[in-house]
Amino acid sequence: xxxxxxxxxxxxxxxxxxxxxxxxxxxxxxxxxxxxxxxxxxxxxxxxxxxxxxxxxxxxxxxxxxxxxxxxxxxxxxxxxxxxxxxxxxxxxxxxxxxxxxxxxxxxxxxxxxxxxxxxxxxxxxxxxxxxxxxxxxxxxxxxxxxxxxxxxxxxxxxxxxxxxxxxxxxxxxxxxxxxxxxxxxxxxxxxxxxxxxxxxxxxxxxxxxxxxxxxxxxxxxxxxxxxxxxxxxxxxxxxxxxxxxxxxxxxxxxxxxxxxxxxxxxxxxxxxxxxxxxxxxxxxxxxxxxxxxxxxxxxxx
Amino acid sequence: xxxxxxxxxxxxxxxxxxxxxxxxxxxxxxxxxxxxxxxxxxxxxxxxxxxxxxxxxxxxxxxxxxxxxxxxxxxxxxxxxxxxxxxxxxxxxxxxxxxxxxxxxxxxxxxxxxxxxxxxxxxxxxxxxxxxxxxxxxxxxxxxxxxxxxxxxxxxxxxxxxxxxxxxxxxxxxxxxxxxxxxxxxxxxxxxxxxxxxxxxxxxxxxxxxxxxxxxxxxxxxxxxxxxxxxxxxxxxxxxxxxxxxxxxxxxxxxxxxxxxxxxxxxxxxxxxxxxxxxxxxx
Numbered sequence: 001x002x003x004x005x006x007x008x009x010x011x012x013x014x015x016x017x018x019x020x021x022x023x024x025x026x027x028x029x030x031x032x033x034x035x036x037x038x039x040x041x042x043x044x045x046x047x048x049x050x051x052x053x054x055x056x057x058x059x060x061x062x063x064x065x066x067x068x069x070x071x072x073x074x075x076x077x078x079x080x081x082x083x084x085x086x087x088x089x090x091x092x093x094x095x096x097x098x099x100x101x102x103x104x105x106x107x108x109x110x111x112x113x114x115x116x117x118x119x120x121x122x123x124x125x126x127x128x129x130x131x132x133x134x135x136x137x138x139x140x141x142x143x144x145x146x147x148x149x150x151x152x153x154x155x156x157x158x159x160x161x162x163x164x165x166x167x168x169x170x171x172x173x174x175x176x177x178x179x180x181x182x183x184x185x186x187x188x189x190x191x192x193x194x195x196x197x198x199x200x201x202x203x204x205x206x207x208x209x210x211x212x213x214x215x216x217x218x219x220x221x222x223x224x225x226x227x228x229x230x231x232x233x234x235x236x237x238x239x240x241x242x243x244x245x246x247x248x249x250x251x252x253x254x255x256x257x258x259x260x261x262x263x264x265x266x267x268x269x270x271x272x273x274x275x276x277x278x279x280x281x282x283x284x285x286x287x288x289x290x291x292x293x294x295x296x297x298x299x300x301x302x
Numbered sequence: 303x304x305x306x307x308x309x310x311x312x313x314x315x316x317x318x319x320x321x322x323x324x325x326x327x328x329x330x331x332x333x334x335x336x337x338x339x340x341x342x343x344x345x346x347x348x349x350x351x352x353x354x355x356x357x358x359x360x361x362x363x364x365x366x367x368x369x370x371x372x373x374x375x376x377x378x379x380x381x382x383x384x385x386x387x388x389x390x391x392x393x394x395x396x397x398x399x400x401x402x403x404x405x406x407x408x409x410x411x412x413x414x415x416x417x418x419x420x421x422x423x424x425x426x427x428x429x430x431x432x433x434x435x436x437x438x439x440x441x442x443x444x445x446x447x448x449x450x451x452x453x454x455x456x457x458x459x460x461x462x463x464x465x466x467x468x469x470x471x472x473x474x475x476x477x478x479x480x481x482x483x484x485x486x487x488x489x490x491x492x493x494x495x496x497x498x499x500x501x502x503x504x505x506x507x508x509x510x511x512x513x514x515x516x517x518x519x520x521x522x523x524x525x526x527x528x529x530x531x532x533x534x535x536x537x538x539x540x541x542x543x544x545x546x547x548x549x550x551x552x553x554x555x556x557x558x559x560x561x562x563x564x565x566x567x568x569x570x571x572x573x574x575x576x577x578x579x580x581x582x583x584x585x
Contacts, residue, residue: 042399157416164413167401170390171461174362175414176383218398222445225418227400280398 010248022133022200022243022261025144029196030209030235032148035155035228036193037214037235039186043166044096046211048085048187051100052194053206055081055107059195060128060203061114070128071143074195074203081107082191086184130262131202133243144196151192158182163224200239201262209235212269219273219280238268311339314376315385315469315501316361321370323356329525330356333370336520336529340468341499343492345512348522354505355391357522358471361503362388375468387462387500391473393454397447403457404429404442410461428464436460436490452483456490463494470494472504476511484511491515509536510557523562536560 013019040049056074063073081103088099115125127135155162161182165172169179190210197206217230242265249259316338323331330353338344348354359365361372363379372379374386387410395401407429412419419425433439436456441449446457455475462470472491476484492515495502506512509519513532520529521536523544528535535541536558541549549562 038400042396156418159418160409160413160415163401163405164409167395167399167406168390168393170392171388171458172413173364174386174388174390177414218400221400222402222443223405224400 008248009244010251013244013247016247017138018134019243019247021136021138021141023240024141025136026133026200026239026243027236028144028148029200030213030239031232032152032193033197033210034213034217034231034233034235035152036189037210037212038217038224038227038231039155039162039166040190040210041214041218043186045190046207047097048100049190049194049210050207051085051104051107052078052081052191053198053203053210054104055111056195056198056206057128057203058107058111058114060198061111061125064124064128065114065117069140069143071140071147071195071199074198075147075192077107078191078195078198079188082187086187127202128198129202129204130260131198131200131205133200133239133261134246136199140199144199147192147196151189151196154185154189154192158185159224162186201265205262205266208266208269209239212266212273213238216269216273216276219276234269234272238265238272241265241268311337311342313340314338315340315342315374316503317371317373317376318357318361319371319373321357321360321367321372323353323360323365324368325356325365331360331367331522331527332525334522334527335370336518336527338469338501338503338518340501341495342517343495343502343512343515344504344518344520345509345516346503346505346520346522347507347509347512348505349507352522353525354522355473358388358473358505361471362386384465385468387465387467387470389455389458389462389470389472389475391475391477393458395447395454397445399445399447401446402443403438403446403449404433406446406457407432407438407460407464410464432460432464435494436463450483451478452480452486455479455483455487459487459490459494463500467500469501469503472502474505474507476506476508481511488512488515513556513558532558 037049040046056078059073059075059077060070061073062077063070084103085099088102089096115128126132161172161177162185164175165177165179165182172182173179193210194206197209201209213234214227214231216234217227221227221230242261245264246259246261250257252259314337318337319335320333321331321335322329322333334357336344346354346357356365360367361379363372363383374383404426408419408425410432411425411428430439430442433442436459438453438456438460441453446454449457459470459472459475470491475487479487488511491502491504494500503520504512509516509532516532518529519532519535520527521541521544523541524546526544528540528544536551538549538551541551541560541562545562549560552559552561
C-alpha cells in the first residue's frame with residue numbers, strides 16, 4: 001500500500017514548500033477561473049479571454065523590466081485592455097471580434113518590445129508565457145486571494161442580471177437592467193481572472209484554465225450554479241494533478257528533468273473535455289429516445 | 303381609426319399617442335396612435351421592416367420617440383416597468399448552456415436583483431405553478447437550449463408572465479414555428495388574456511393565425527398605423543389609405559390576403575417578397 005502510494009507521490013511531495021504554495025494558489029485560481037469561465041463560454045467570449053491573456057504578457061514583461069511582481073503586471077495590462085475593448089465596442093455582438101482583435105494586436109506589439117528589451121532573461125520570458133506555479137513565492141498568496149475575491153465577488157454580485165444579459169440582452173434591457181454596465185463589470189472580472197490564471201499556467205495558456213473546465217462543466221451539469229461548482233472542481237483537479245505529475249516528472253527517465261506544469265494541466269483539461277463529450281453524447285441519445293416516445297404517449301392520452 | 307367608441311372597452315393598459323420615431327435620419331414611425339384595454343388580445347401586423355420591433359422598443363422605453371407619448375395604465379412609462387412583460391424575438395441560447403427551464407422562468411422573477419437567488423419553497427412553488435400554467439412542467443428540469451422552438455416559446459412566455467405584468471409584448475413569436483406549434487402558442491396566449499385579464503400585444507407579419515383570437519388589430523404600413531377591430535381595419539378602403547395606394551383585401555377560404563403591391567409592381571416583380579405584398583400562400 002505504502003509502496004503504491006510512494007510510486008504515485010514522489011518523495012518529499014507533501015513536505016515541499018513550493019508544492020504547497022503552488023497547490024494553494026492553483027486551487028484559488030481554479031475556483032475563480034471556473035466561475036468566470038462559465039459565463040465566458042455562455043457569452044461566447046473565449047476569444048476575448050484569450051486576447052486578454054495574450055495582452056497580459058505585455059504587463060508581465062513590463063513588470064519584469066521595472067522589477068514589480070508579475071501579477072500586478074498581468075492584472076494592469078488585462079484590465080486596461082478590457083477597458084479599451086469595452087470602449088471600442090465589445091458590447092455589440094458584431095463588434096466583439098473586431099474590438100478584441102484590434103486591441104490584441106496593439107498589446108502584443110508592446111509585449112514584443114518589452115521581451116526584446118529584457119534580453120538577458122530568457123527564463124523570465126518562459127515563465128511569463130507558459131507559467132510555473134513552482135516559481136510563485138508565498139508572499140504572492142495574499143495578492144492572489146484579494147484579486148480572486150474581487151473577481152469572484154463581482155461575478156456572484158451580478159450573477160442574475162449577467163445570466164439574463166448573456167441569454168437575451170433584449171429581455172434584460174426590457175427589464176431595466178443596464179446591459180452595458182453589466183457587460184463591462186463582467187469584462188473586468190474576466191480580466192482579473194485571466195491575470196490570475198496567467199500566474200499559474202502562463203499568459204499564453206491562461207484561457208485553457210478559464211474555458212476548458214467551464215466548457216466541460218457545461219456538458220455535465222444543467223444549472224448555472226452547479227456548472228460553476230463543477231468548473232471549479234475540475235480546475236482544481238487538473239491543477240493539482242498537473243502539479244503532482246510535474247513534481248514526479250523530475251524522477252522520470254530518461255533525463256530526470258522536470259516537465260512544465262502547464263503542459264500537464266492543459267493536457268488534463270483537454271482530456272477531461274473530450275471525456276465529457278462521451279457522457280453528453282449518451283445523455284443526448286437518451287433524450288432523443290424520450291422525445292421519440294413522447295408523441296405516441298400524447299396520442300394515447302389525448 | 304374610429305374604433306374607440308365601438309366596443310365597451312375596460313380599463314386602458316397601454317396608450318400610444320402620436321408616436322413618431324426616426325432612426326439614422328429615416329422616419330420609421332409617423333404619428334402612430336392606438337390603445338389597448340385590460341385583457342385585450344391585439345395583433346400588431348405589418349411586413350418585415352415595417353417598424354413593429356421599433357414600436358415595441360418605444361413602448362419598453364429602449365428607443366426614444368421623436369414625438370408623442372406612451373402611457374402605461376394611465377401613467378408615463380418608467381425605466382423599469384413591472385407592468386410590462388416582454389418576449390423578445392431573438393434568444394441566444396446554446397444547446398449546452400447550463401440553464402434549465404425552471405432557471406430561466408426564475409430569472410423572470412428576479413433577474414434585476416443582485417446576487418444569487420437563494421432556493422426557497424415559495425420561489426420553487428411559484429415557478430412550478432407558472433410552468434404548469436403554460437404546460438411546460440414536463441420539461442422543467444431540461445436544458446432550455448435542448449427544447450423545440452414551440453417549447454422554448456412557452457418557456458419565454460412563462461419567463462415574462464411570472465412577474466405578473468398587466469401587458470405582455472411578444473415580438474414575432476410565431477416566426478420560427480411550424481403551424482401546429484404556432485397554433486398552440488396562440489391558444490395559450492388567448493387563454494392567458496381571457497383568464498388572467500392580461501393584455502397581449504403580439505407582432506406578426508401574417509395576421510391569419512391570429513384571426514380567430516384577436517380582439518383588435520394594429521396594422522402598420524409605410525410608417526403609419528390603423529387600429530380597431532379586424533372588421534374595421536382589414537378593408538380595402540382603410541388599408542389603401544394607410545399604404546397610400548390601392549390595395550386589395552381578399553378573403554379566401556377563411557383566410558385574409560392583403561395584396562398591397564403598387565400597381566404593376568406585383569406582376570412585374572420576379573420575387574414577390576421585394577414588393578410590399580402581404581400575400582401569404584399556405585397550402
